[in-house]
Amino acid sequence: MTILPPLRLAGATALVGGELTRRPLALAGGRMAADIDGLPEVDLTGFMILPGIVDIHSTSLPRHLCPRPGARLPLDLALSAMDAEAVAHGVTTQWIAQGWSWAGGRLGPDQAEAMADALERYDGRANLRLQILAETHLADCRERLLRLIEGHGVDSVIFANALPDAIVAAARASHKLTAWAEAEDIAIEDYIERLRAAKDREAEVPRRLLALAKAFDKLGVTYGSYDDADGETREQFRMMGARLALCPVRAGAARVARANGDPIVLDASELTRGGIRPGAVSAQALLSKGLCDALASRDHPASLAAAAFALIDSGQRSLSDAWAMISDTPARIMGVFDRGDLSHGQRADLVVIDPVTRRIEATLVAGRIAHLTGGAALRFLDAAPRFALAAE
Numbered sequence: 001m002t003i004l005p006p007l008r009l010a011g012a013t014a015l016v017g018g019e020l021t022r023r024p025l026a027l028a029g030g031r032m033a034a035d036i037d038g039l040p041e042v043d044l045t046g047f048m049i050l051p052g053i054v055d056i057h058s059t060s061l062p063r064h065l066c067p068r069p070g071a072r073l074p075l076d077l078a079l080s081a082m083d084a085e086a087v088a089h090g091v092t093t094q095w096i097a098q099g100w101s102w103a104g105g106r107l108g109p110d111q112a113e114a115m116a117d118a119l120e121r122y123d124g125r126a127n128l129r130l131q132i133l134a135e136t137h138l139a140d141c142r143e144r145l146l147r148l149i150e151g152h153g154v155d156s157v158i159f160a161n162a163l164p165d166a167i168v169a170a171a172r173a174s175h176k177l178t179a180w181a182e183a184e185d186i187a188i189e190d191y192i193e194r195l196r197a198a199k200d201r202e203a204e205v206p207r208r209l210l211a212l213a214k215a216f217d218k219l220g221v222t223y224g225s226y227d228d229a230d231g232e233t234r235e236q237f238r239m240m241g242a243r244l245a246l247c248p249v250r251a252g253a254a255r256v257a258r259a260n261g262d263p264i265v266l267d268a269s270e271l272t273r274g275g276i277r278p279g280a281v282s283a284q285a286l287l288s289k290g291l292c293d294a295l296a297s298r299d300h301p302a303s304l305a306a307a308a309f310a311l312i313d314s315g316q317r318s319l320s321d322a323w324a325m326i327s328d329t330p331a332r333i334m335g336v337f338d339r340g341d342l343s344h345g346q347r348a349d350l351v352v353i354d355p356v357t358r359r360i361e362a363t364l365v366a367g368r369i370a371h372l373t374g375g376a377a378l379r380f381l382d383a384a385p386r387f388a389l390a391a392e
Helices: 061-065 075-088 109-121 142-152 163-172 174-183 188-200 202-219 231-239 251-259 268-273 283-288 302-313 319-324 328-333 374-391
Strands: 007-010 013-016 019-021 025-028 031-033 041-043 048-051 053-058 091-100 127-135 156-160 222-226 244-246 264-267 294-296 350-353 360-365 368-372
Touching: 013 319, 019 319, 041 374, 053 075, 053 294, 053 302, 053 328, 061 075, 061 091, 075 091, 075 109, 075 127, 075 360, 075 368, 091 109, 091 360, 109 127, 109 142, 127 142, 142 202, 156 202, 163 188, 174 188, 188 202, 222 231, 231 251, 244 251, 251 264, 251 283, 264 268, 264 283, 268 283, 268 294, 268 302, 294 302, 294 328, 302 319, 319 328, 360 374, 368 374
Parallel strands: 007 041, 013 048, 053 091, 091 127, 127 156, 156 222, 222 244, 244 264, 264 294
Antiparallel strands: 007 025, 013 019, 025 031, 048 350, 350 360, 360 368
8 A cells, every 4th residue: 555645634623632623634654744734635524533443452363264164265365354344444453363272273373373474474454463362271382482473573462261161161061162173173082182181281381371471571572361250360460460451251350450550451342232241240340340441342343433432422431532442542552652643743543434424434554545435535536636746
């Protein structure tokens, strides 16, 4: 994609530095620039311009890889579909969760390495980044994981522990276990053997995780934990340096995170669909208690903007505060401080929204048009001749 020439976006209501303004926004060289006279102008009167969405945790890749049972797409095509979906819903930076699990198959290290290679080749619209969802009970892979992280610049790891649920499923619901193993392209016999091996090495887990945490600190990796079952689990992860609490299952885990100043990220799609995971506290309940800092899409990128507007409509958050939960705050949590806001010098990552329909009609990523439709497309097309004259 080509970076747009220096230009002004005029007439819209824009969110800049947490404040709404009607001042024109200027773009130059892929960044927000100082407004000067004489720049070609796109008239966006009637639209809103908001910072691009930063998605901390997306698990939507599997449905793009296998749109139907038995139909597996190449990674490059799946990434392209995922990318197009992301920018259509205003996501300009996204961390793609990929398993690093004792289960193997599409959740294993081989797939993670293939994903890292595919992302390195892929020239996308959104800024797509790899996030490793590392199973706590995967042994003998420390050096391999660190080679992947260092070699591909992976900047996010989330610890997860699927072992307890797998053990329960093996004992009480073997048909579910079989269906799950088949969906993940793992022979059930291999899965059960790996499950037993992981359980047998449980005593080694704390020492191994501490060694990984020390290495992550040296490499500048942001790391956290996923689905913390209780406050004790969250405290254990925090003590080793895993500060980010992603989708805690119980309120106790979220309260421990809040007491320690650790960021809490909840599932935006749960807020929009209204469902609750079995045995878990609802995202709405945590949010109403002030136990939420940011939102992640998990399976559905459309849920991020939808959740923000739902919070605005319900009076739970102002526009500025709600949008910060999907832009500025997640960017700061992940240590990428050049996005999530439209102040001078920041990356020109932004979305143009029709405030009536709330449809995202344009998404710009680092000053490049990644998605354009509807009335906003007509405004940009109308301004195109002026871009050409300015280039001459």
